[in-house]
Amino acid sequence: MEQDLLVTLAEVGALITNDHLVYTSGRHGSSYVNKDALYPHTGATSAVCARLAHHFAGAAIDVVAGPTVGGVIMAQWTAHHLSRLNNRDILAVYAEEEVSGASKQRSFRRGYDDLIRAQRILVVEDILTTGGSVRMVIEAVRAVGGTVVGVGALCNRGGITAAAIDAPDLFCLTSVPLESFDAEACPLCAAGQPINTRLGKGAAFLANQHVAHVEQPESFKVE
Numbered sequence: 001m002e003q004d005l006l007v008t009l010a011e012v013g014a015l016i017t018n019d020h021l022v023y024t025s026g027r028h029g030s031s032y033v034n035k036d037a038l039y040p041h042t043g044a045t046s047a048v049c050a051r052l053a054h055h056f057a058g059a060a061i062d063v064v065a066g067p068t069v070g071g072v073i074m075a076q077w078t079a080h081h082l083s084r085l086n087n088r089d090i091l092a093v094y095a096e097e098e099v100s101g102a103s104k105q106r107s108f109r110r111g112y113d114d115l116i117r118a119q120r121i122l123v124v125e126d127i128l129t130t131g132g133s134v135r136m137v138i139e140a141v142r143a144v145g146g147t148v149v150g151v152g153a154l155c156n157r158g159g160i161t162a163a164a165i166d167a168p169d170l171f172c173l174t175s176v177p178l179e180s181f182d183a184e185a186c187p188l189c190a191a192g193q194p195i196n197t198r199l200g201k202g203a204a205f206l207a208n209q210h211v212a213h214v215e216q217p218e219s220f221k222v223e
């Protein structure tokens with residue numbers, strides 16, 4: 001299976017190498033597993049989520065939950081396949097990001113908290129780099145009284161373990177160790193390699209740097 005998924009990702013043009021990306025965590029690196037190239041292919045997306053559903057078919061899941069944006073699509077397909085395998089309606093919901101100053105968390109809005117309370121939840125995610133995003137979903141499930149039964153992911157590129165994200169079970173369709181660097185110690189920045197502004201968070205990173213470097217007009221300076 002490990003190889004199957006990599007073949008699928010290669011077929012849809014999702015494997016980017018020799019580039020300069022900024023990731024969600026703020027880290028930098030030369031590779032990118034572009035899940036957004038997979039999702040327009042509904043047959044391939046359905047097939048990979050069916051693999052997750054098969055793995056968790058015996059785990060008595062009630063609801064599948066993912067983070068916006070990619071996790072919405074994954075939750076839908078995985079719940080669809082789980083429903084067929086279990087011959088009952090298994091729901092799909094998603095956790096949205098809440099930003100407050102420098103801190104971020106995820107929460108279930110739109111009445112989805114009521115669907116999660118006292119239920120058995122499968123958390124799904126596409127890519128694991130630091131595991132920070134999926135951990136926020138796990139915390140959001142627990143905050144509204146759901147029980148996380150396991151986590152299913154497409155690609156674990158950060159060597160993330162179940163213990164690291166405080167999950168009882170972690171099942172990844174493929175695990176590929178891909179390097180990432182602290183922004184301040186990025187060798188690609190040091191070498192002056194242009195940052196990709198089409199994929200990942202490169203455009204926002206450069207916009208922030210620009211703001212930080214723009215000299216404030218004299219009248220705005222605070223003594």
Ligand SMILES: O=P(O)(O)OC[C@H]1O[C@H](OP(=O)(O)OP(=O)(O)O)[C@H](O)[C@@H]1O
Pocket residue numbers: 023024025035067068069070071125126127128129130131132133134200
């Ligand atoms: O393990 P982490 O370090 O948290 O990084 C992985 C997260 O980063 C990506 O999210 P992205 O912000 O690209 O999500 P979206 O485009 O689906 O909103 C990916 O879909 C994971 O959710």
Ligand SMILES: O=C(O)c1cc(=O)[nH]c(=O)[nH]1
Pocket residue numbers: 022023024025031032033034035036127128129130157200
């Ligand atoms: O860490 C991320 O933000 C990230 C890495 C990656 O390879 N692919 C992706 O979509 N996001």
